Amino acid sequence: MSVPYAKLPAWVDYGLIPLINLAVAFLVAGLVVLAVGESPLRAASLLIEGAFGYGEGIGFTLYYATNFIFTGLAVAVAFHCGLFNIGGEGQAYVAGLGVALPCLWFDAYLPWYVIFPIAILGSAMVGAAWALIPGWLQARRGSHVVITTIMFNFIASSLMVYVLVDVLKPAGSMAPQTRTFAENGQLPRLDWLMSWFGLDIGGAPFNLSFLLALVAAFLVWVLIWRTKLGYEIRTMGFSPKAARYAGVSESRIIIITMMLSGALAGMMALNPIMGDQHSMQLDFVGGAGFVGIAVALMGRSHPVGIVPAGILFGMLYQGGAEISFEMPQISRDMITIIQGLVILFAGALENMFRPAITAFFATMTTARAGKTLPAGE
């Protein structure tokens, strides 16, 4: 067991093994569907039909995917530095303030294209600030970032309940949410983009922040693989000792990485607040911060993997809602199981099939060598 894993071709390492892990996760999920007494194949076809079968479904799929791309990128950036940011949920929740406050203050005076950049900046800064504290504590006081970010999720949730119920709730209203923003506080929907493809998104809240998510994915790629800071981040994640020898300031990189991660998680708040609900509601993040963990693991922390992984989870969310109409046994909680299984098989057990695959490739190579050998003699 202690032999290091043999080198495999890159397409096996980055293509085949993740796909096998994913397939196993969905296979186990299929068994759960079977245990509940429904047909997994029918569930899968309903899922795909519901997510991609018509314009509105696609709109919703991409709307959910926007959230998951942001949170997935957030988790991935931290992964590159060897940090596990479980706090995306809390960072996004608090960052809602950075979106909602500019909208509440300016929606009577400024057009949306002025408010939008302010809100982007606001959400990123609040998210970064909420991640700064765990980052600082990890870098300077050595407290484990996993534990502190978990604690900060709960603190964020209490804080936001207080803010929404006692501060931002309009007088006379019972619902714990802000007032609805005027038109200037609402992001334009991307129905024109979809109509190029001849699709009608209907009532789906697919909006401009999707494009922002794609831009963010590209910028993350530039940052991690094409800049000095990104190189330092990866060095730190790969070998903190090597980074220290190279003169990289450990605490600086940890703090910056956590802030970047928090900023990305924070920007997720734009999508539901400005793009869909046009107000800040209780628990608007709805677990997207945690889905980000699965998305980052599935996408192997690379933007090229994260965007499709985010869309896949968007598909599960949207399709899952559709399934529950047809199969009342299968509610959206099925996605929570799939999410857990993906995290388990693509994350914790990612090397489970590697020995078998390595052995398979080894026999393949010897078999090929064995065939050519007699000819040589």
Next chain:
Amino acid sequence: MEYFDTLIVILQSTVRVSVPLILAALAGLYSERSGIFDIGLEGKMLAAAFAGGAAAAVTGSALIGLAAAIFVSVCLALVHGFASITQRGNQIVSGVAINFIALGATVILGQAWFRQGGRTPQLTGDARFTTVELPFAAEVADVPILGPIYSNLLSGHFVLTYVAFLLVPFTWWVLYRTRFGLRLRAVGENPGAVDTAGISVPWLRYRAVICCGILCGIAGAYLSMAMTAGFVKGMTAGKGFIALAALIFAKWKPINVMFACLLFGFLDAMSIRMQGNPLPLIGEVPVQFMQALPYILTVILLAGFIGKAVPPRAGGVPYVKER
């Protein structure tokens, strides 16, 4: 006298809400002391609560429910063990996965089996744990001061409550006075040394993880079969994480764990009590602040501002036998 009665009521509910925390934190203690970080306490407890509630509802026996709770929790603990000991995977990732699987599976299976929106049927009669009156509880109730303490605070709890509090000294004894405990602590600090002594690191860690599963199982059973009569969707509501916080707050020591859990339980009981009632001197404190206080305290402790919490040195690191 009025203040005293209020105090007794608050302390009584403190004991009630601390029990699952103590059980889960002790569970985490076994695991983390052996070098396996476990943030899946929440998930194991939830799955156990569901299994206990479901089995007790079907069979009508609380003991079978308890056995089912422990069985399911140990199974999940073994999955975590397999991922983090045998497969040398990331222990945090594995714990997160278990939390999600438990959260989703309990609702899906509960809905499929009982069709009550993710609940299990109400437990009645023998299917639920009953409270125990200590001897002479009724007779001494009228004695001033000591009477209420004995008959309201110490008596009238569930068997599992007494089990939880007895497990605290028991865990201390196991950890500091037995060979297993010595090896358990050693494997969490320096697995290489344990291996050199000819003791199997994986087997020792698997046993620790199984202990963790058993205790989480009892904690879950307490939630769904003693504290309330049946499983409700997501009923652990972060208790697993508060237990984790308590474990860190207690610096991974059994007796401290009990006090940390009682403190966090007390804060919880106070926050329920204080809703709308201003405190003397301080004025009205937002309930949310009281709810966040355990987490804030843990963060402050972890930062080293009140003492230093040093985790087991080999925690979170998979053991690779050198060649």
